[in-house]
Amino acid sequence: MCRRSLGLMALMTAALLAGVATLVDLPTGIARLAGALALVLILPGYSLTKLLPVRLQALRWARFVFTIGLSLAADVLGGLVLNLTPWGIGREGLVIWLCSVTLMAGGVVLVRPQAGSRVASPDLSFSLRGAALLVAATVAATMAVALAHWGATQVSSPDTTQLWLLANNQAGAGGVRLGVRNLETTARSYQLAVVSGDKVLFEWRSITLSPSEIWQVDLDIPADEARSPTVEARLYVAHSDAAYRHAVLWRSLPSSGSPPSLLGIQRFEPSERK
């Protein structure tokens, strides 16, 4: 088997491996990421580039431009085609499409008689000093990205608390869902009161939430207990009499004759919420 055929076989094997890496949930994401990058940006175009005139393939810029450009074109064409199928643009469909393009182009090149001879591109000469400088440049650029990432992360926390008050129709006509989420950088303690007019319907003296933690309660507040058409939730933090957060729910409910009741309290991290 000649060197050219071996190269093509390696290319086609790489496409299959990339396809498997993106379909199988491996313990590490690096293989999947590498497989996806290869399938979406490199392999289909690289394979198609082999069908181009030999002298054009020999040019470094041409290999780069056509590899990426034709890969992008193959992706878009695949998207349009898969959109017409009942399965849509899914993981399996994309893998099958991109692998098929790579394999078919590679197969055509394998069976096609070789035309012309390959002309070598000039090699780049690297001195030790040049290589060291390039490595240092890469390190510096990586440092810049890391610094920017760190800087953005420092301010990415909302540093806030969310309060919500929603009608909960699943719990009946008087159903209300009340929630607090601590999105601040440290654990916080809150006081929470549910009032209607001047009547306090429910009160929680101390709710301590760690960062990102959600506290949520389902209540039943019949219209009879309400002194006004609104139910209000007022959230307080320590050392302040002013409401830290404030939510209001307008309701227009018929009388039911039953007292207000607490249906259940939940505490969970956002990821646990179904």
Added chain:
Amino acid sequence: MRDVLHHGDTEARRNPVVLAATDPSFQRGIRFHSDPSLSAKSKKPPCLRASVVRPRKSCQLSHESLGWLPAIALIVACSLVVVAIADLAARNGQAWAEPVFWIGLLGIYLPVALRLVSPAVGRQEGLGLVVALGLSLYLVKVLYSPLVFSFPDEFMHWRTANDIGLSGRLFLRNPLLPVSAVYPGQEIVTSALATLSGSSIFHAGLVVVGAARLLLLVALYATYELLSRSPRVAGIAVVIYMANPNYLFFGAGFDYESVALPAATIFVLVLLCRQEATGSARWRLTAVALAVLGLTVTTHHLTSYLLSGFLLVWLLGNRLVCRDKGKGPGAIAIVAPLVSLLWLVTVGSTVIGYLAPHVLSTLGELASLVAGESGAGRQLFQSTTGYVAPLWERLTAIGSAGLVVAALPPGLFLVWRRYRDHALALTLAVTALVYPASLALRFTGRGWEMGNRLSAFVFIGIAFVAALTVVALLQSRPSAIRTSLVGLSIALMFTGGVIGGWPPQWRLPASHLQNAEVARDDPEAIAAALWARDFLGPDNHVAAEAVPMAVMGSYGRQDIETTLSGGVDARWIILSPGVGQGEMRQLRRGQVEYIVVDRRLGSQGSGSSSYYPGVPRSTALAKFDGLGQTSRVFDSGNLQIYDVRQLVAAGEDASVP
């Protein structure tokens, strides 16, 4: 003026630009090459000439030095660290962030510009410098917002990509930008990468746009080199291209143009290669051209229309001016507009309603400006919020535009003298001539953006023409001082381009505490949007403005009210002093269910005063708490979400107490 194409034997030997072809089917031994005989005194035909050459021995091609590339790459990378420090300082509200940013930015651009104008640069070094500069300038945008997208348009395209990833279907309604859904090329690629890799749309988008940026630069370099037969002209041209006002930030965003423009450039490059090819090679290149054309047409409407116009001018130039009629884009120049039209008619018809108002209002403003009507036009260097650019910025931007304009006449003369038989060069010259007209658009309020957007296309021509001027200037009397001055002038072009192309408040990341109007990576707004998605469910009709609108429509997956999607302008409701009949009509027409209010905007909300002059913003926002039938269902301190379903259903005219 001495001949721009005279590079001497040494450079010609060092930089053999072999185009295409000892493949028997691709014409025998044809190449474009740096020919020292192509001097002003040469009487040979000035069009690209093909000559039969023997392949060089490998020893002649085997080694080429990277020259100063490693050292300059290190300087550029260190300058990136300076930019990162400036970004960090800006996030913390430090006033010194801006000068440090400029130092870092010039530290990236200037060394490359100075080196590329030097006659000692080899081909590999030149291409390497161009790639290093392009990557670094892209990283400047990445450093600006390394965690999430933050430019307004990016949220719109994020929504389309996310919809494709979630549903596996194309052409779903995108309320933020309906036209984005019908030109989904970039989003297909991004969602494919995100789906297969398991990464986020943001990270996949960064990779896709980064790859497209590199593609654009390498394709431009190759095109300029094939056309001029000079790596030096090519390198300088690409560096000048990067001085276009849209290059640094807008062009690097997650925007459909970021992929469509590279695709269009590759298309032109393929046609350039194709015109020298014969037989099966020509057919293969035609197939490549069609594939790349498909990518362009399905990705961005404006790019595909401008490409169509470019091809028609190229075809026309070839038929009218060139002696060799066979060397031109050929029938494919007709195919491209037809394919664009076909996509427009069958899929992308919403683009007419999207573009037409912009074009018509711009033309109207231009007409008013020409007629000298009072009040027509826009004050340069002054934003709608009243910000006036400092004097140095104004002078730099004017100097930059002046340099570009000054570089055009000599370059156009050289194009006519050297390349008038090459239709592509003439087409690039015609493209460059659009620049003065695009400058005129900057004097109009609505056309400003259009003129700014055009720069990414127009500079493809300007770069070539200006590079010819630069090389001619340097070759007429070479000296270190002159070379340095030319390098500095190109850096001035770049600096002015950045100033003229991107609002000052968006050059550095804003602290959301200080500038909520522009801090679209605002974590509180994003958290509120995610809450809305999880607790209210997707696809509610939500009225919001500024940052909440962008994040609610994208991360929140809400059916946000925008005039682009046929909805109402939420500011007429949010900024009104009360809710009367007019506001109720707006609420009903938009079927608004929720209103999001951001109290940080205070009086700085852009354009607030033009809606209800004299009404304080704080007063306008306070009205919602006194409205009947309006629930304040969410409060995160600065942001509140009001449920107005009962209010709309009751159909009552409420008024502020």
